[in-house]
Amino acid sequence: MCQLLGMNCNTPTDILFSFEGFHRRGGLTDHHADGWGIAFFEGRGCRLLLDDRSSVESPVAHLVRNYPIKSENVIAHIRKATQGEVNLANTHPFMREMWGKYWIFAHNGDLKDFTVAPGQYYRPVGSTDSERAFCHLLEKLRTRWDTQPELDELFAAVQEEADTLATHGTFNFILSNGDILLAHCSTQLHYIVRQAPFTKAHLVDDDVTVDFSSVTTPYDRVAVIATQPLTDNEAWTPFASGQLMLFRDGAPLLSTMMDAGA
Amino acid sequence: MCQLLGMNCNTPTDILFSFEGFHRRGGLTDHHADGWGIAFFEGRGCRLLLDDRSSVESPVAHLVRNYPIKSENVIAHIRKATQGEVNLANTHPFMREMWGKYWIFAHNGDLKDFTVAPGQYYRPVGSTDSERAFCHLLEKLRTRWDTQPELDELFAAVQEEADTLATHGTFNFILSNGDILLAHCSTQLHYIVRQAPFTKAHLVDDDVTVDFSSVTTPYDRVAVIATQPLTDNEAWTPFASGQLMLFRDGAPLLSTMMDAGA
16 A cells, blocks of 8 residues: 655654654565655645655665655655556555645545546546546535635535545545645544654654654644654654544644544 | 747757856856746646756756756756846746646746736746736636647747837747747847758857757757857857747748838
8 A cells, every 4th residue: 555644734844753754655665666756835836756766775764764854734745556557647645726726635545436527627637546536526616616615614625525536446645735735534544743742752663762852842843644653752643544634834733523422 | 138049849968068158147147146947848748947046056057067968959048137036936937837838938038017806827936027927827728728729820829919018128948848839039048050061060058069060860949049159169049039930840930021111
């Protein structure tokens, strides 16, 4: 299965520590060698770095590890191909413009028998179920609104479309427009919010520890979302199956209310 | 003024030699230190690398110079900001999807008093005249056709829109969908087609010579388009003002018929 990583912050933050552990899941500690990608929002702009090689041997990953790009919203993905061959057009994250902003999407899972007619506004370029789902989701949102609606309306619409798409299979995804970050879980997704008082964190995949108190201010707040927890000494919260969360400024703002028994 | 560079080939080719001279125009031999970007098509996919720093000091430029990405269509741009502040959202080239393909656009010039209502299909994210012109051009094409038309029809429509946009100011641009590359000149643009028998070329901006005969096959054909000639020992052809050319497989396929007196 693919690996997802998202970060949403209240101040531009580099993702070097999380990426250090995450990128090792691309062919070293795990078997996800079918390409990878990372998108960094910087203001309204977006820097999208893609590689169809394993993230361990990628020169682009080397760049990311050595170039501390600061961003308030980041989405990264390591691919284990299930549908669509291994090539650049099929490499996540995918980017489209909607309502005058860039939207970035990465998916973990497999949607079976999911085909739709070409959209008016959004059409896939590659051959993955993931890009088809992304285009379909944006098409539904764009058809409903000509400009971006209020966040609670947007949240409800994404939940509705995610519920429908998830009937085709596994649909864990992260979606961002550089302001908000939406994360949906079908099977596996975890998050953590780091804020003052900051402590030390130790990576699962590598013997690396960072003392966040030395690199933050008391006002910083950072939400990290990942398929599996990236650190082994912090309390990550698992998403429930079917749960959608909307993060802004480093904290959850909206979440699906799950039944007590879920 | 900004600098444009385009390459269209019949076989995937690296752009290292041309980029070596070109990137030096970003703050070293010329004064274009307001960011730069380069897009490489690989099949249907596209690798878009942007940086809002000068290309001479950019770690992303360092990556490009040391990582021979092979591509059949490349567009690069070094920015001298005229409209819109220096940030990532205003950095060329710009990318959108149309008719199920990615389209990449870079502009050299300045369009005055050019504003349009938000499009149905395409809207700018940043604040440059260039991205507005790109979105407007795609909007006109997408409104006219639901799927990609024949190349001669597409060429005529781009010419028509380019003529109109050029009434607002200087509109040199390069546009590609990974298959064809279109180049339009208002004031300054040159091209060269390299094919067998290949010879040696020497950069204007740097004391570097490459012997293309040692790195090509007799079947290779490469068209390079640039604001100013990049080499000082080859015959570059200047575009006429108002001329649009469409390149495919490393050669001109369609061109505006210019009056003898033009």
